[in-house]
Amino acid sequence: MATLASQGGTARDTRFFLIMALAMAGVIIAGFSFHLLMGRSSFAEPVTVHLHGIMFMGWVGLYAAQAITIASGNVALHRRLGRLAYVFVPAMMIAGTAVMVHSAQTRGGPFFFAMNEFVISNAMGLYCFGGLALWALRVRRHQGWHRRLMLVAMSILTGPGLGRIIPAPLLIPYAWPISIVLTWIFPLIGMWADWRRDGRVHRAYWWGMGINVGVFVLSMLLAYSQPGFAFTEWLVAGTPGAERPMEAFLPPGFAP
Secondary structure, eight states: OOOOTTSSOOHHHHHHHHHHHHHHHHHHHHHHHHHHHTTSOOSOSOHHHHHHHHHHHHHHHHHHHHHHHHHTTOHHHHHHHHTTHHHHHHHHHHHHHHHHHHHHHHHOSOTTSOHHIIIIIHHHHHHHHHHHHHHHHHTTTSHHHHHHHHHHHHHHHHHHHHHHHSOGGGGTTSHHHHHHHHHTHHHHHHHHHHHHHHSSOOHHHHHHHHHHHHHHHHHHHHHTSHHHHHHHHHHHTTSGGGGSOSSOOOOTTOOO
16 A cells, blocks of 8 residues: 555545545444444454454554555655555455355354355455455555555455444345445445546546446356355355355344
């Protein structure tokens, strides 16, 4: 995220991306904190889950810090911190995949998501984040592209936070697509801000959201294909996760 502040972008732009970064970070933190306070999450998880949490929350902190440093004019620190992103992004894709597999095999994933959606669409969304974030890093000298691609990438990670805030069990069987579509709010706000200010939407948003939406649609088609069902069944075969239904369901005696 080592943006060159000298290239493009007004103070108004910088404030906007700072606000968006803090808003997305706030949504993620709020979602996980809410579940922890409600007793729906605990620290009694294996090391894989803890490492995943540290890695992803570290990224949230890094993304917010990058927005703050560039807004405060501390370009040198912004550049130094930006180098960490090259390590974080690949590590997050590995850690995210490991936790997804762990969740699927131990409990079949969240009961309010269809298991095939959780396994395939979730993984493809994670890799979409990684691809967009790495692209944003490659074009870091072009601030307009860098900021917008990174915003779209970061918006994908708000899904788990939003999914913990919305009443997902009450949204069965549409909880998964609803939780994903809600993440599009942040890039759409960015597109609206561009249009209001410039009378046009920056191409980075069209590319970023085009890829984001396209990957989601493709992931759902794959999840509900025969290969998608077969892969999900293979992944959980012989594990406790195989005992739950493939489709989303309410556990016996569940009370919202």
